[in-house]
């Protein structure tokens with residue numbers, strides 16, 4: 001079977017209609033699709049019509065080789081015909097020869113997540129030659145695989161499940177474009193992020209907008225740009241949204257961001273003791289979920305959509321999600337008793353899935369196995385078959401990217417060997433702020449050094465020392481060799497700053513076929529000079 005690429009049908013229209021056109025007739029193509037309305041079988045049908053419903057899962061069986069079947073999610077399927085066509089199906093079919101077509105909603109295919117991408121030493125050196133060091137290198141296949149991992153993990157959730165990409169983690173347009181073609185949602189916090197989505201080919205329809213400032217002007221701006229799903233987190237924010245909706249004269253699906261005040265075991269916590277984000281269930285004043293819910297129900301242009309919480313980033317124990325859902329359930333049941341009829345259409349459990357950074361951390365499957373049963377019971381107890389959204393920035397992007405820098409000098413100082421890089425914390429600010437250690441290795445490696453190795457950056461700042469441990473592979477370090485930092489795709493490119501007049505480095509992307517292209521041009525020092533105010537100098 002060969003599926004003709006139809007990229008124009010795989011981005012914004014992904015959730016309305018998608019066509020699969022075989023180049024030659026393949027009578028035994030068999031598509032099994034799972035939508036929120038149940039399962040559809042389309043033997044021999046080369047057309048998938050979704051009509052404003054989303055395919056949650058899709059299995060494809062072909063007779064390319066008799067007895068072979070392919071089970072895949074919609075995103076894999078779309079990716080398959082967009083990026084791999086026949087190859088994709090052959091590869092998957094080969095891996096599953098003679099495997100019966102299964103209902104993947106009840107029996108998710110057991111595919112393990114791939115490890116972080118590997119790039120050959122040869123490629124790393126030739127890219128260094130061409131683009132200079134340091135440079136960032138992203139891997140498109142890893143970005144796509146991360147979406148598939150999340151979708152697969154939640155396959156047993158009874159309602160519709162959507163992944164939302166938290167654009168703040170990495171707003172590179174090539175990354176955004178990749179996620180657009182995966183058909184996922186976008187979690188945004190600024191109208192400027194919306195501009196990035198729209199310019200990358202996405203639509204405002206796929207946005208969940210969670211403002212921190214919640215001004216009328218901001219709400220009015222994003223409503224005019226087409227956003228219709230907004231999360232409010234304060235009573236005055238809600239009034240501002242109502243005002244903006246009236247000005248623009250549009251109905252808004254309105255969600256309430258609650259702070260369930262649970263203890264979170266994470267590097268960055270946003271729940272217990274942190275009042276910046278979300279509302280108390282009952283704070284004893286207007287800034288309470290109860291008041292806000294009642295006000296939404298009383299405001300004609302605001303349609304109550306559901307609840308949202310975000311517990312933190314790099315959450316290393318998923319128990320807090322279960323606790324938050326339990327508290328939310330009690331709140332909803334009580335509110336239904338007191339306020340009468342309302343329906344929860346969406347529950348957004350925020351982000352926080354951790355990236356490994358060289359350690360064992362909970363996977364999406366671990367999170368899902370902790371909460372999917374509970375969420376399915378919640379559907380029963382509140383009587384609303386809500387859609388589930390889970391957001392992610394770090395998990396979706398961290399492992400996709402490496403930072404490649406060069407060793408420029410070596411010095412002995414006492415017992416230690418100081419290895420100087422041409423990178424510094426200005427390109428890895430996330431690690432400097434959180435003091436977390438990225439997996440790092442010298443390429444090509446060598447025997448572990450007898451001396452203690454201290455990896456330092458090029459900035460004139462005592463803080464510019466990279467955290468390393470026995471996990472770091474620093475053997476064989478010598479001037480001229482490359483050093484690769486792994487898992488740097490989240491929150492580092494976006495915090496890239498020009499400390500010491502350092503121009504921003506190139507960002508490269510390896511696509512699904514293994515070709516390298518530029519995803520962000522490197523800045524030269526003349527450009528930096530102008531951007532930093534050189535163009536304001538009066539001559």
Ligand SMILES: Cc1ncc(COP(=O)(O)O)c(C=O)c1O
Pocket residue numbers: 166169187210310312313314350351352353391392393394395490
């Ligand atoms: C509301 C919200 N959702 C999602 C995220 C993404 O978090 P993570 O990258 O840890 O998944 C954040 C991060 O700050 C956030 O504030």
